Amino acid sequence: MIKMSTKMLMMLTLIMSTIMVMSSENWFSMWMGLEINMMSFIPLMEKNKNLLLSESKMMYFLIQSLGSIMFIFMIVMNPLIMIKEDMANILVMNVITMSMMMKMGMAPMHMWFINIMNKMSWNVCLTLMTWQKLAPMFIMSNTINNIKMITLWSILSALIGAIGGINQTSIKKMMAFSSINHLGWMTMCMKFDNEMWIKYLIIYSLILMLIVKTLSKSSINYINQMNMNMKTQMEKINLLIMMLSLGGLPPFIGFMPKWMVIQSLISTNSLFTTLILMMTSMITLFYYMRLIVPMIMSNNTMNKWNSKNINMKTNYMYSFIINMMLPITMIINMM
Numbered sequence: 001m002i003k004m005s006t007k008m009l010m011m012l013t014l015i016m017s018t019i020m021v022m023s024s025e026n027w028f029s030m031w032m033g034l035e036i037n038m039m040s041f042i043p044l045m046e047k048n049k050n051l052l053l054s055e056s057k058m059m060y061f062l063i064q065s066l067g068s069i070m071f072i073f074m075i076v077m078n079p080l081i082m083i084k085e086d087m088a089n090i091l092v093m094n095v096i097t098m099s100m101m102m103k104m105g106m107a108p109m110h111m112w113f114i115n116i117m118n119k120m121s122w123n124v125c126l127t128l129m130t131w132q133k134l135a136p137m138f139i140m141s142n143t144i145n146n147i148k149m150i151t152l153w154s155i156l157s158a159l160i161g162a163i164g165g166i167n168q169t170s171i172k173k174m175m176a177f178s179s180i181n182h183l184g185w186m187t188m189c190m191k192f193d194n195e196m197w198i199k200y201l202i203i204y205s206l207i208l209m210l211i212v213k214t215l216s217k218s219s220i221n222y223i224n225q226m227n228m229n230m231k232t233q234m235e236k237i238n239l240l241i242m243m244l245s246l247g248g249l250p251p252f253i254g255f256m257p258k259w260m261v262i263q264s265l266i267s268t269n270s271l272f273t274t275l276i277l278m279m280t281s282m283i284t285l286f287y288y289m290r291l292i293v294p295m296i297m298s299n300n301t302m303n304k305w306n307s308k309n310i311n312m313k314t315n316y317m318y319s320f321i322i323n324m325m326l327p328i329t330m331i332i333n334m335m
Contacts, residue, residue, distance in 0.1 A: 022138050117175070155277070166286070186204075
């Protein structure tokens with residue numbers, strides 16, 4: 001088992017490496033930051049009595065290395081490409097964008113992400129779905145220069161993220177597909193504003209943090225464990241609110257980032273893209289509801305040993321405040 005001091009050191013290095021990427025002035029220091037980030041994350045995946053982790057660590061290492069090789073190769077080759085300067089620049093930026101998509105697990109290069117997510121603990125999954133997206137997204141927002149490419153990758157990620165999650169029984173796989181769907185929305189933000197995707201990622205991370213905390217505390221990994229492991233009715237309602245918020249249903253806070261993207265898309269007359277993104281969001285909402293509805297409806301099947309009241313008032317309070325921020329902000333704006 002990895003020691004606590006080592007874990008703290010790796011967490012610190014992970015945070016510092018992301019800051020290094022986001023504050024870099026040249027390509028090489030960005031590449032170094034990504035490499036340090038990868039080498040810091042692999043020890044954090046360590047967990048006792050889990051033989052599957054060595055396989056997932058190797059898979060993560062190979063995929064991240066491949067992304068880094070593509071990135072550094074394009075940086076080195078850029079001055080040597082013997083075609084028109086504009087064409088060379090477009091080619092380099094497109095390949096760098098694809099390498100970052102591979103590092104994040106964005107469709108169509110997403111299968112490693114699903115497999116790794118299923119084998120890790122909830123806390124490591126949370127880091128992979130939130131913090132590990134930050135550095136590649138930052139580089140991608142600076143290199144992506146073709147609006148048609150942005151739209152294509154966004155639609156593809158939204159569709160695969162929505163359709164892939166329907167047939168899953170593992171909640172980790174479901175959350176991984178949900179993350180790919182949200183990546184599609186975040187990439188679409190880059191078409192309009194470089195700060196919009198950061199706002200989206202912050203709100204998505206907050207909601208995800210509360211969901212993962214609840215699922216981790218109740219040791220839930222599969223759909224059939226939802227009803228057995230949930231201790232109180234309040235816990236069930238709490239998870240229902242958070243799942244609806246993650247699906248982007250008003251009046252919860254999860255609707256706010258999607259609302260920003262939809263507004264921007266409508267203002268540029270991208271109605272077809274808006275329709276596809278909204279439809280995929282409905283599909284993700286369907287599989288969140290498939291998780292929650294049986295649990296809420298069958299209250300009477302709660303086991304006796306699970307019926308004791310557990311003090312989680314603080315967790316409920318945080319969840320309620322975060323999810324009700326949207327109506328509060330709307331009321332303040334109207335005043």
